[in-house]
Amino acid sequence: MQPFTIHTGLAAAMLQDNLNTDLIIPKQFLKTIHRRGLGRHLFHDLRYQEDGSEDPAFVLNREPGRSASILLAGANFGCGSSREHAPWALLDFGIRAVLAPSFADIFANNAVKNGILPAVVTPEAVAALAVHVGELEVDLAAQRIRAGAAEYPFRTDPWARGILLEGLDEIEQTLRGIAGVEAFEQRREAEAPWL
């Protein structure tokens, strides 16, 4: 996984609350057996018209949204289905950070595991960032967003920060401590042999 330290890029704003994972990547694209290639289906129903052509009014179909690597969003971003296809689609489109007042728990986990930063920002900061013209700089170690001369703090979970900053392979890390798991299993077998 690619570590996340400081990311500089353009932002697209989709500020409505409750943008759910069905909207981020609709069901028909969950049939893939691969992680890559979902970027063109990101926000499919909002992005494409019924004849399959792009809706020119949609934010990701015009600049700077088309080149965005940062998404500004409303509260409870990523609610609903646990589909990891949502962060896969965001990443494949080029999104490395989502800045929102709050996130659904499963989405935030899934994002982190794919090197996408879910940064919790106040609604006021999201609104201010949405009207900023030009690139944003997202500094994870400092937990600051720089927009020209302005700066905004953000929050992340300490566990998520650790994974993102180092680009950790969590499975590898867990397997290194597998002796602890084995000891747990032995204890468990004695206490609850039906499990």
Next chain:
Amino acid sequence: MSARTLYDKLWDSHVVEQREDGAALLYIDRHLVHEVTSPQAFEGLALAGRPVRRPQAALAVVDHNVSTRDRRAGIKDPTSRLQVETLEQNCQEPAFRVPYIPLLDPRQGIVHIIGPEQGFTLPGATIVCGDSHTSTHGAFGALAFGIGTSEVEHVLATQTLVQKRARNFRIRCEGELPKGVGAKDLILHIIGRIGTAGGTGCALEFAGSAVRAMSMEARMTLCNMAIEAGARTGLVAPDEVTFAYLKGRPMAPAGALWDRAVAAWRGLASDPDAGFDRELVIEVEGLEPQVTWGTNPEAVAPITGRAPRLLDASGPEAAAALEQALAYMGLAQGQVLQGLPVDVVFIGSCTNGRIEDLREAAGVLKGRRVAPGVKALVVPGSGLVKAQAEAEGLDAVFLAAGCEWREPGCSMCLGMNDDQLQPYERCASTSNRNFEGRQGRLGRTHLVSPAMAAAAAVRGCLTDVREFL
């Protein structure tokens, strides 16, 4: 030791290692696997040369993509078929060897229906699945939550997950549910009260006399939709109802082990003086049948109610969101919900595809006919539910009423197979999500109970099921 909640006890008994950053390595006892969220996890294992650590702790089945029509005809859509075949192959890989229930097996069904049915779901266990409705299994007093595909891979490789402890949120439901009002109405009402993010970061424990009086099926409906309030986990303390449901199930303990297990399970309930971070008390006596009017599950009202008006919105942003939801749903502001014509009725899903749900719907449909022009789909949650329904003659009731009686699967809950709404079709659905496009592009979903869905089928419109009782 100080007083602990049910969630605290489940959590504490599964911590392998507490970490400094607040996260813990949690042991996972049970892992349900399905075709949509597992292929990339198995691929990851194969690429890294990692085996499945404890295959017998997993159980795999196909549900999301499967056709609900003639099973022997196979799956027509090549991408759906590939996904189903991929799961089958992965389960047979020598390094994986995950127990798998094939499509033509009589036990096949929706993951969250078959886990409890097989006794794979047990109190006191940690249960995960790459599906947000894994909260269903919390009805047994298990710590159950939905995970993403990277976490599926982590569980397959290590039998653990790195997790953060949730906050304790108890919802006490007191009193007796009125006739015609059930668990689905109660959970929709709760989501309406606390909102789609009201339970974020929390484990919701459902307690109180109304919950204790519920069957396991009803408790599962309640916990199933905890995620629609933002909570990954729903919980009900195990009791005699739980034990009676599980006893004799194929994968449940038996003999002396059963007695030992039950003795342990009795100790799981929250201690009387345990502290909760948040508590909500709901008096259920005055509750009415519920129906959603909008595009997320908190947009709910009693069937006697109306869609909101823009001037009732809390601010300009809320008004804009409301306007968009009403436009999508084809509703005027303040519109009366009763009498709204429906095109499709869907009875099924992991929320309401169990035998009790089918009995409830059949009770309304018996001796009645589906209104002309309405398509009514009844999709049992599993092959065993289907067989039980047929043994009770429920299939004959549905067929005589003019419903379609289908094979088990997720079906129109999310429309990954052929069962989808056409644009602008309005559906009374017993499923769990009324998001834009969920049941089909531009389809309009109203979430209701099985009884309410059956009543809508008969009248051809949203209607108050209490008029049928």
